[in-house]
Amino acid sequence: MLVKALSGSKKYWGWITVLLALSGAGLACYLWQLQQGLTITGMSRDVSWGLYIGQFTFLVGVAASAVMVVLPYYLHNVKVFGRITILGEFLAVAAIIMCLLFVIVDLGKPMRLFNMIFYPTPNSILFWDMVVLNGYLLLNIIVGWHALEAEYKGVAPPSWTRYLVYISIPWAVSIHTVTAFLYAGLPGRHYWLTAIMAARFLASAFASGPALLILLCYIIKRVSKFDPGREAIQKLAAIVTYATIISVFFVGLELFTAFYSQVPAHGMDSLTYLFVGLEGHGKLVPWMWTFVVLAVLALVLLINPVTRGKDGYLLLACGAVFIAMWIEKGIGLVIGGFVPNAFERVTEYIPTLPEALIALGIWAAGFLILTILYKIAIAVKEETV
Amino acid sequence: METSRRNFLKAGGACLLGLSLWPAVRVLAGDGPDVKADAGALKGKRWGLVIDMRKCWPQYQQGCRDCMLACRREHNIPVIDNKDEEVKWLWTEPYKNAFPEQEHAYTPAAIADKPFLVACNHCDNPPCVRVCPTKATFKRPDGIVTMDYHRCLGCRYCMAACPYGARSFNFQDPRPFIKEENLDYPTREKGVVEKCNFCAERLDKGQQPACVEACRVGALIFGDLDDPNSEVRKILAERNTIRRKPELGTHPSIYYLV
Numbered sequence: 123m124l125v126k127a128l129s130g131s132k133k134y135w136g137w138i139t140v141l142l143a144l145s146g147a148g149l150a151c152y153l154w155q156l157q158q159g160l161t162i163t164g165m166s167r168d169v170s171w172g173l174y175i176g177q178f179t180f181l182v183g184v185a186a187s188a189v190m191v192v193l194p195y196y197l198h199n200v201k202v203f204g205r206i207t208i209l210g211e212f213l214a215v216a217a218i219i220m221c222l223l224f225v226i227v228d229l230g231k232p233m234r235l236f237n238m239i240f241y242p243t244p245n246s247i248l249f250w251d252m253v254v255l256n257g258y259l260l261l262n263i264i265v266g267w268h269a270l271e272a273e274y275k276g277v278a279p280p281s282w283t284r285y286l287v288y289i290s291i292p293w294a295v296s297i298h299t300v301t302a303f304l305y306a307g308l309p310g311r312h313y314w315l316t317a318i319m320a321a322r323f324l325a326s327a328f329a330s331g332p333a334l335l336i337l338l339c340y341i342i343k344r345v346s347k348f349d350p351g352r353e354a355i356q357k358l359a360a361i362v363t364y365a366t367i368i369s370v371f372f373v374g375l376e377l378f379t380a381f382y383s384q385v386p387a388h389g390m391d392s393l394t395y396l397f398v399g400l401e402g403h404g405k406l407v408p409w410m411w412t413f414v415v416l417a418v419l420a421l422v423l424l425i426n427p428v429t430r431g432k433d434g435y436l437l438l439a440c441g442a443v444f445i446a447m448w449i450e451k452g453i454g455l456v457i458g459g460f461v462p463n464a465f466e467r468v469t470e471y472i473p474t475l476p477e478a479l480i481a482l483g484i485w486a487a488g489f490l491i492l493t494i495l496y497k498i499a500i501a502v503k504e505e506t507v
Numbered sequence: 508m509e510t511s512r513r514n515f516l517k518a519g520g521a522c523l524l525g526l527s528l529w530p531a532v533r534v535l536a537g538d539g540p541d542v543k544a545d546a547g548a549l550k551g552k553r554w555g556l557v558i559d560m561r562k563c564w565p566q567y568q569q570g571c572r573d574c575m576l577a578c579r580r581e582h583n584i585p586v587i588d589n590k591d592e593e594v595k596w597l598w599t600e601p602y603k604n605a606f607p608e609q610e611h612a613y614t615p616a617a618i619a620d621k622p623f624l625v626a627c628n629h630c631d632n633p634p635c636v637r638v639c640p641t642k643a644t645f646k647r648p649d650g651i652v653t654m655d656y657h658r659c660l661g662c663r664y665c666m667a668a669c670p671y672g673a674r675s676f677n678f679q680d681p682r683p684f685i686k687e688e689n690l691d692y693p694t695r696e697k698g699v700v701e702k703c704n705f706c707a708e709r710l711d712k713g714q715q716p717a718c719v720e721a722c723r724v725g726a727l728i729f730g731d732l733d734d735p736n737s738e739v740r741k742i743l744a745e746r747n748t749i750r751r752k753p754e755l756g757t758h759p760s761i762y763y764l765v
Contacts, residue, residue, distance in 0.1 A: 159697035160661075161678040166591030170666040170676060230661020230676065230698025237641040237658055248640040248664055309634050309755040310670020464672030465604035469591070 148483010168469035180452035187331020189294035313392035547713035552733035553650035577721035585684030628759030
């Protein structure tokens, strides 16, 4: 089936070339980082994680959201999702690969990566994150590929893959729970030390992932003969709506706890830094208000059934959800946790150009994988239509 | 000979199984560490440090930095001017930054503006050890929280976990920034984390930590917190001391007399 990725239109190859060029630029910057060290990034001893770990965290959510098409189809027999489960699974594969790449580029000593396996340390949440992420990657590759191969041959998928699907459902929840625990278990980081961290992560994941899937469905409809189906998209839109509402509600809960209790140790300082600035530092303020505006816009468009049902508005809303959640989780959450530092001082963080190019390169590599996987899946589906 | 896919996979599987057995083989075949402990090594169950800032300040005001300089020489700490990438083991912070929870608007001026020596607290319940994915950061039986620089991945999870800002990352190669090299202690490479190790290497030779030895006024008192007859325990029993961020449950081993 892989061969299907090798025949495509000029536009297809043009897109592939763009992605390869961006990945190449990222790789070149990464080689420079390997040589110079992480000094070429904007990270510091106070903000010791930045863009890379932020993207990692956000993309774990995108990966986990595959469960939002798999679960309704397999457990609730929502037939319309049958056509797009493969899209969710392949999106998860691409997202997890991006996650792993983002962790690797963040390491000071990437050549020692396997120390995590040589010296397994179960008390470290990072160890468990490695286990669940790699397991989820494997599950989705196996299930997705077998389902597609079966469709290609016009037979039912092997029955044992069904058990892997059932395992993958709680597993999807686990990857984002464990990733939230990376943050929620640290004594000195007030903004992260919240019991609803995992719930927040899951809610924003189930908003941003399906929103991206809707956008991808529209693109697929445009560039191929395969139509994911209006009903499937509308069902996904309903999921995005609920998840966005819950997600914004959770952010509100954090704001209430911090500002009504007035306890600085409940994240008040970090939230102040993020939304209005602290001690004259406010580089993230415009970002956070962009998040607020986009989230409100998305909610207005999604909750109203008339606009949710119209293609143009739905696309706009999904774009807004995706960007809003990316800002909230991929930027605000990670950096906000480091401000103020252990000495109650504010150190700001701005990624450098090479750092941004490395991040962009990984996104490009991820979309390259996604494009190839989707190309194969759609080619198979076009034949069977 | 033709290799069928089936046979290839079988051989591959066998190889993988062999690899997974390798650590066990190593453990069984090895005859343990060939390093013997020094007979004169200082032995303790939980090393701790009492810092008497009142003794320190008059000297500090006259420009004394002996403890910090001794520490830097002992451990080959690079001097990096860039505040964002500084490597710090032992340094000073104003009272309000070192003890943000204890500071109030009417703190006596004699304390409020004064510098406090800060370093790794060698917590009894260290979050950095809990989060390290490779055990590169670990707690020794004598309570010292220390590191294996050769195992550290540079993931910096420990820096996120430490509530005391005690950990530094080598954002670049530190070697060009080492003023005078001590050949008895390793230098670090770029990409690993480091911090105060309570001079574990000196204790093992029967010496006091470098900062304690360097202090001319005896403001730093080092000893075993587990031994009721130790000097540190006597001070703790007689005078009121404070610790940094006790509410976090980390149980620091550095106590301050103010």
